[in-house]
Amino acid sequence: MKPRILVVDDEPEAVELVEFNLKQAGYAVNTAADGAEALRKARAQTPDLIVLDVMLPEMDGFEICKTLRLDAATARVPIIMLTAKAAEIDRVLGLELGADDYITKPFSPRELLLRVKKILARSGADEKVEEQLRFGDLLIDLPRHLASWKGRSIDLTATEFKLLTLLAQRAGRVQSRDQLLRDVWEYDSLIDTRTVDTHMRRLREKLGSASKHLDTVRGVGYRFVE
Amino acid sequence: MKPRILVVDDEPEAVELVEFNLKQAGYAVNTAADGAEALRKARAQTPDLIVLDVMLPEMDGFEICKTLRLDAATARVPIIMLTAKAAEIDRVLGLELGADDYITKPFSPRELLLRVKKILARSGADEKVEEQLRFGDLLIDLPRHLASWKGRSIDLTATEFKLLTLLAQRAGRVQSRDQLLRDVWEYDSLIDTRTVDTHMRRLREKLGSASKHLDTVRGVGYRFVE
DNA sequence: TGCGGCTGTCACCCAATCGTCACAGTGGCG
DNA sequence: CGCCACTGTGACGATTGGGTGACAGCCGCA
Structure with a gap:
C-alpha cells in the first residue's frame, strides 16, 4: 500500500509541482485548494500525511491545522506546513498548532521528499520497506x-x-x-x-x-x- | 552546489587559514568574527556546516552553539568546535551543547578537512555528485x-x-x-x-x-x- | 551465582597495494 | 641535429589493510 498524502495549497502551480514529485516518489496524492475542501477530504479518507500551505484564502493553514487536530479521525495525522516567512516558524511548530515539520518557500523537491520520508518513517506509515x-x-x-x-x-x-x-x-x-x-x-x-x-x-x-x-x-x- | 561552511573565529589569521583550506577543497566559505555576526549570518543563509571557535569575545562558542540549536532554521546544522583545551571537550560533545565534532588547536589543515568531509558525508549535504x-x-x-x-x-x-x-x-x-x-x-x-x-x-x-x-x-x- | 552465547578488541600474518628509484623514451626548442 | 626537461616503464622493498584465532567483559538466564 502506497502512503496517501493530501496536499493543500491554493496556487495550482505549487500543487502541481508537489503532486508531481510525490507521485514520482511512489506516493498516492490527493489535493485540495482551500480549507473546506481539505477538511472534507481529510475526514473522508484519512491520509498518512498532510502537506499544508499556511497562506490560504478564507481559512488559513493555522485554522485548518487546529481543526484537524480536534477531529479524532485526523488528530494524529502528521502535518508538514509550507510557509514563506521564517517568523511563522515558531508558531507552526509550537504546541498550539503542533505541525510535525515545516518547509520554507521556496523549497527544492529534494528537500520536500526528504522531510516527507522522514515523517512517514517516524509514524511507521512508510511501510513500503520490503518485508x-x-x-x-x-x-x-x-x-x-x-x-x-x-x-x-x-x-x-x-x-x-x-x-x-x-x-x-x-x-x-x-x-x-x-x-x-x-x-x-x-x-x-x-x-x-x-x-x-x-x-x-x-x-x-x-x-x-x-x-x-x-x-x-x-x-x-x-x-x-x- | 558547493556545501556552504560558516567559519567563526575572532583571530583574522586563524580565519584566513581555515578559509583558504576549505575554499581550496571546493567549499563555499563565509566568515564571522564574533557571536552576533555568526548568528546573523547563520540565520540569513543556513550553512551546511559551522566551524566555531570556543574562545570569542563577548559571546563565547558555547553560547552561540546553544543559541543556534534553539532556532529552528539552524537547529540541525552540524557544528565543529575549535578548542584549545582538552578539558573542554566533554562539554563540547555533551548533550547540553551537542556539537558534532571538535578539533583541538593547533590543528593541521588536513585534519580539519578530514573532519569536515566526514561530517558532511554523514549529513548527506556533501551533495549528490552524479552517481x-x-x-x-x-x-x-x-x-x-x-x-x-x-x-x-x-x-x-x-x-x-x-x-x-x-x-x-x-x-x-x-x-x-x-x-x-x-x-x-x-x-x-x-x-x-x-x-x-x-x-x-x-x-x-x-x-x-x-x-x-x-x-x-x-x-x-x-x-x-x- | 554460575553458565553460555554475544560482542568488541588485540595480536599476528599474508598478500595486495603503494611509493620510490633508476633508467629508457619522447617531445620541444635552439 | 642534439640537448634537456619531462614523462613512461619496470622492478622492488615497505606499508597497509583485512582475514583469522584467541580472549575477556557483558548480559540474560537458570
Missing part, C-alpha cells in the same frame, strides 16, 4: 528476523542479522566501515576498530557458500553483490 | 565503486579508482600533479614525487583502450578528455 529480501537462494525475512539459504535457516545473532540486512538493502553499493558502524552499531564513531571486520567474518562463516554475496572492496568497505 | 559518470563506453559507478569498459568491469584499486573519478569529474580541465596529490592523496606536502605518474601508468594499463581518455599535458599535468 523480505531474496537473492537467489538467500532469503532474508525482516519481520521474522530469519535468514535462510536454500530453505535451510541460518542462525544469526542480532548484530549479524542487522549487518546482513543493511548490506542487502543497499545491495551493490559499497558501504564504508564508518557507515556500517553508524548504521548498524549506531556509533557516532570517530574511533577506529576492527569490529566490523570481525562481524563480517562471523557472518561469512555462518552463511557458508551464501557468503559469496559479501564482497570486500579493499581500501573502501564492503558490498553486497546480487 | 554515475559515462563517457562513451566507459562507465564509472561511484556508489558501487566499479568502473567498466564496454560492459566489462575493470578491476581498480582504491587509489586508481579515486584518481580516475577525480579526473573524470573534472573532464576537460587539466589537473596538475600537485592538485592530484592534494585531492586524491590528501597530502598537504609539496613533496615532489613520481607517484602520480606511476599511478597514471597503472591506470592506463588497466583501462586498456579506454586509456585514450587520459591525456598527458606536458609540463602541466593530466587531463581527462571525453
Whole structure:
C-alpha cells in the first residue's frame, strides 16, 4: 500500500509541482485548494500525511491545522506546513498548532521528499520497506528476523542479522566501515576498530557458500553483490 | 552546489587559514568574527556546516552553539568546535551543547578537512555528485565503486579508482600533479614525487583502450578528455 | 551465582597495494 | 641535429589493510 498524502495549497502551480514529485516518489496524492475542501477530504479518507500551505484564502493553514487536530479521525495525522516567512516558524511548530515539520518557500523537491520520508518513517506509515529480501537462494525475512539459504535457516545473532540486512538493502553499493558502524552499531564513531571486520567474518562463516554475496572492496568497505 | 561552511573565529589569521583550506577543497566559505555576526549570518543563509571557535569575545562558542540549536532554521546544522583545551571537550560533545565534532588547536589543515568531509558525508549535504559518470563506453559507478569498459568491469584499486573519478569529474580541465596529490592523496606536502605518474601508468594499463581518455599535458599535468 | 552465547578488541600474518628509484623514451626548442 | 626537461616503464622493498584465532567483559538466564 502506497502512503496517501493530501496536499493543500491554493496556487495550482505549487500543487502541481508537489503532486508531481510525490507521485514520482511512489506516493498516492490527493489535493485540495482551500480549507473546506481539505477538511472534507481529510475526514473522508484519512491520509498518512498532510502537506499544508499556511497562506490560504478564507481559512488559513493555522485554522485548518487546529481543526484537524480536534477531529479524532485526523488528530494524529502528521502535518508538514509550507510557509514563506521564517517568523511563522515558531508558531507552526509550537504546541498550539503542533505541525510535525515545516518547509520554507521556496523549497527544492529534494528537500520536500526528504522531510516527507522522514515523517512517514517516524509514524511507521512508510511501510513500503520490503518485508523480505531474496537473492537467489538467500532469503532474508525482516519481520521474522530469519535468514535462510536454500530453505535451510541460518542462525544469526542480532548484530549479524542487522549487518546482513543493511548490506542487502543497499545491495551493490559499497558501504564504508564508518557507515556500517553508524548504521548498524549506531556509533557516532570517530574511533577506529576492527569490529566490523570481525562481524563480517562471523557472518561469512555462518552463511557458508551464501557468503559469496559479501564482497570486500579493499581500501573502501564492503558490498553486497546480487 | 558547493556545501556552504560558516567559519567563526575572532583571530583574522586563524580565519584566513581555515578559509583558504576549505575554499581550496571546493567549499563555499563565509566568515564571522564574533557571536552576533555568526548568528546573523547563520540565520540569513543556513550553512551546511559551522566551524566555531570556543574562545570569542563577548559571546563565547558555547553560547552561540546553544543559541543556534534553539532556532529552528539552524537547529540541525552540524557544528565543529575549535578548542584549545582538552578539558573542554566533554562539554563540547555533551548533550547540553551537542556539537558534532571538535578539533583541538593547533590543528593541521588536513585534519580539519578530514573532519569536515566526514561530517558532511554523514549529513548527506556533501551533495549528490552524479552517481554515475559515462563517457562513451566507459562507465564509472561511484556508489558501487566499479568502473567498466564496454560492459566489462575493470578491476581498480582504491587509489586508481579515486584518481580516475577525480579526473573524470573534472573532464576537460587539466589537473596538475600537485592538485592530484592534494585531492586524491590528501597530502598537504609539496613533496615532489613520481607517484602520480606511476599511478597514471597503472591506470592506463588497466583501462586498456579506454586509456585514450587520459591525456598527458606536458609540463602541466593530466587531463581527462571525453 | 554460575553458565553460555554475544560482542568488541588485540595480536599476528599474508598478500595486495603503494611509493620510490633508476633508467629508457619522447617531445620541444635552439 | 642534439640537448634537456619531462614523462613512461619496470622492478622492488615497505606499508597497509583485512582475514583469522584467541580472549575477556557483558548480559540474560537458570
